[in-house]
Amino acid sequence: MRGLASLFAVSIALTASPASAGWVALPNAPIAPSDYQRHDDLFFVSPDSGWVVNGNGEIHRTTDGGQTWTLQTQVSSYLRCVGFATRMKGWAGTLFGDPLLYATQDAGVTWTPVNNIPAPLPNGICGLSVVNESVAYGVGRFDGPPAVLIKTIDGGATWTSRDMEPLATALIDCHFFDANHGLAVGGIGSFALRHAVILSTSDGGVTWQTRYTSNRPGAEWCWKISFPTRTTGYVSIERQDALAPRYVAKTTDGGSTWTEIPFVTNYDEEGIGFVSTRVGWAGGWTGDTYETIDGGASWHLAGWGVFVNRIRFLSPTLGYASGQTVYKYTVGSTDVEENPSVATLALAQNRPNPAVQSTRIAFILPAAGQVRVTIHDVLGRTRATLVDGWRPAGRSELTCDTRDREGNRVSAGVYWYRIETPYGTAEKKLVVVR
Numbered sequence: 291m292r293g294l295a296s297l298f299a300v301s302i303a304l305t306a307s308p309a310s311a312g313w314v315a316l317p318n319a320p321i322a323p324s325d326y327q328r329h330d331d332l333f334f335v336s337p338d339s340g341w342v343v344n345g346n347g348e349i350h351r352t353t354d355g356g357q358t359w360t361l362q363t364q365v366s367s368y369l370r371c372v373g374f375a376t377r378m379k380g381w382a383g384t385l386f387g388d389p390l391l392y393a394t395q396d397a398g399v400t401w402t403p404v405n406n407i408p409a410p411l412p413n414g415i416c417g418l419s420v421v422n423e424s425v426a427y428g429v430g431r432f433d434g435p436p437a438v439l440i441k442t443i444d445g446g447a448t449w450t451s452r453d454m455e456p457l458a459t460a461l462i463d464c465h466f467f468d469a470n471h472g473l474a475v476g477g478i479g480s481f482a483l484r485h486a487v488i489l490s491t492s493d494g495g496v497t498w499q500t501r502y503t504s505n506r507p508g509a510e511w512c513w514k515i516s517f518p519t520r521t522t523g524y525v526s527i528e529r530q531d532a533l534a535p536r537y538v539a540k541t542t543d544g545g546s547t548w549t550e551i552p553f554v555t556n557y558d559e560e561g562i563g564f565v566s567t568r569v570g571w572a573g574g575w576t577g578d579t580y581e582t583i584d585g586g587a588s589w590h591l592a593g594w595g596v597f598v599n600r601i602r603f604l605s606p607t608l609g610y611a612s613g614q615t616v617y618k619y620t621v622g623s624t625d626v627e628e629n630p631s632v633a634t635l636a637l638a639q640n641r642p643n644p645a646v647q648s649t650r651i652a653f654i655l656p657a658a659g660q661v662r663v664t665i666h667d668v669l670g671r672t673r674a675t676l677v678d679g680w681r682p683a684g685r686s687e688l689t690c691d692t693r694d695r696e697g698n699r700v701s702a703g704v705y706w707y708r709i710e711t712p713y714g715t716a717e718k719k720l721v722v723v724r
Contacts (some may be wrong), residue, residue: 304344312621313594315572316356319616320348329612331371333380335605336715341398342612343369343382351398356610356618362398373418375426375445377670381429383415390415391428393446407449408617408621412438417463417514418673419605422662422678425469427495429476432511434533437461437476439495443469449504457498458487463561468658468679470494473545475525477511484509486527490545502539502548512539514600518564519679520544520658526562529551538562538572538586551586563601565609565619571600574612605634605714606656612674637709644721645692651676651707652687659712663688665720666706676707692722699724 305565319342322328326345334340338355352358367384374380374477382392382401389403390411392653400645412430420426428440437458443448444488454461458476466472471492488502504510509530517523525539525548553559557576564570564715571592573579578593582588598613610617638652651663673694690707693699702724708717 299626312619313611313617315594316616316618318358319352319356319377320350320361321615322346322597322613323348326368326398327447328599329616330627331600332367332602332612333372333374333381333617334602334610335374335377337604337608338672339377339397340610340660341372341374341380341382342616343372345369347380349398349401349578356616356638359616365392365401367392369412370414370416370430370594371418371428373420375423379423379445380420381418381426381428381433381446383418383430385414385416385431387411387414390430390434390440404446404449406439410436410438410451410453411589412440412461413634415440416461419464419466419472420467421660422663423672425466425475425494427464427472428465429464429474431461432462432476433481434458434476435462437465438589439474439513441495444607452495454489454498457489457500460484460511462511462513463515465517466542467517467520473523475512475515477509479660481511483507484511486512488512488525488539489549496586501541501545504537504550506534508534513560514562516563516570516614518566518570518600518603518657522564522567523572524562524564526574528574532556532558540586553579553586554589556596561600561611561613563609563611563695565603565605566658571611573596573601573611579611579613579659583664603712603714607634608714635711635714637711637718639718640645640690640707640720644723645690646691646723648691649720650687651715652685653668653680653709655683655711656713658683661686662679664708664710665690667700668704668706673705690720 299380299526323346325379329342329344332342344547345368349362350359371383392401401550415428416430437454439452461476464474474489486504489498511528523565537550539548549632558574560574562572570720580589580593591691596614601611603609611617636654640649640651661681662678665674676688
């Protein structure tokens with residue numbers, strides 16, 4: 291085991307600084323069209339490969355970590371959200387419906403309308419949460435009713451819909467930890483008297499519980515969700531009254547209970563993202579982005595980001611945000627507050643390799659999170675799924691018995707095993723001999 295221990299040599303984070311200098315506007319990223327002011331959403335399937343969408347119906351893609359971008363397509367719809375299940379398969383949600391979604395099976399080379407979503411239909415899709423290759427959720431719209439949840443369990447071949455009244459009259463974002471456990475956020479009540487609401491489910495959306503409802507007069511609603519760990523999460527709360535105090539909702543028990551922490555008064559708050567339990571950023575229509583290094587107890591101008599609506603982290607050292615343009619976060623491992631944890635995802639070479647009957651695959655997570663480990667053939671087809679669920683921080687080991695999904699032993703040859711986590715992805719070659 292000495293070789294494995296050497297591979298998994300780790301560095302412990304030493305500081306709690308947010309390192310806002312780690313955020314930069316990517317110089318070659320597309321600028322949002324002036325009529326729409328911002329890119330509404332982005333999604334990366336790996337550190338290098340991602341997409342950004344906006345109200346002008348544009349879908350831009352990068353394959354080199356944002357150094358260069360290609361306009362893949364422009365549809366006649368306001369694109370509000372985007373999510374991918376694999377490197378090839380993804381969806382983009384529209385703000386005004388007809389269609390509600392566009393789908394791609396070729397990494398965005400072509401996008402086609404999704405026309406098989408049954409009633410009840412929302413007026414649009416504001417948020418997507420893609421759990422794995424098969425399961426994805428969407429919610430909409432911000433100015434409902436109706437507030438509707440859509441779901442697929444077969445990779446988009448079929449969809450189901452659910453009207454979420456009386457629990458919510460508007461839904462804006464959703465976040466699922468696995469296929470069954472997740473959150474949906476938005477508002478309850480008529481638009482002028484709307485209260486922010488956070489809902490949770492533990493059975494894949496069959497039943498829901500209200501976990502938080504604001505009680506201030508006037509109109510406000512939850513906007514975006516960020517969970518740096520399984521237990522600690524944040525939700526931004528947007529408010530119609532420009533002069534009223536603003537708040538962020540925070541949980542430290544996985545979403546069961548929530549507390550309100552003050553944000554910046556007179557700020558139109560929308561996008562939010564935390565790289566650790568204490569270090570995060572929030573942006574919105576007011577303009578510049580704000581940051582916190584103490585879990586939201588205090589907020590200060592961050593010095594980057596205009597009209598930020600989505601912040602996503604692939605690891606404690608890498609993130610992207612969409613706003614007036616695309617912003618990228620890169621820092622050294624010692625700049626990230628994750629104590630105590632390893633700095634990055636680590637994936638070991640399987641042992642033994644080549645494998646005859648079975649082999650072991652070990653990895654280390656910098657923090658607890660959703661983990662998916664799959665086996666692929668040389669054509670990229672998924673042959674087996676070893677794990678698709680929550681894993682604790684630290685070292686885990688899986689056994690691969692060199693069988694496919696149907697239980698048949700795979701033929702001799704070269705395969706790849708791939709790990710996907712909130713902290714990044716990695717893959718290595720596996721050789722099977724018979």
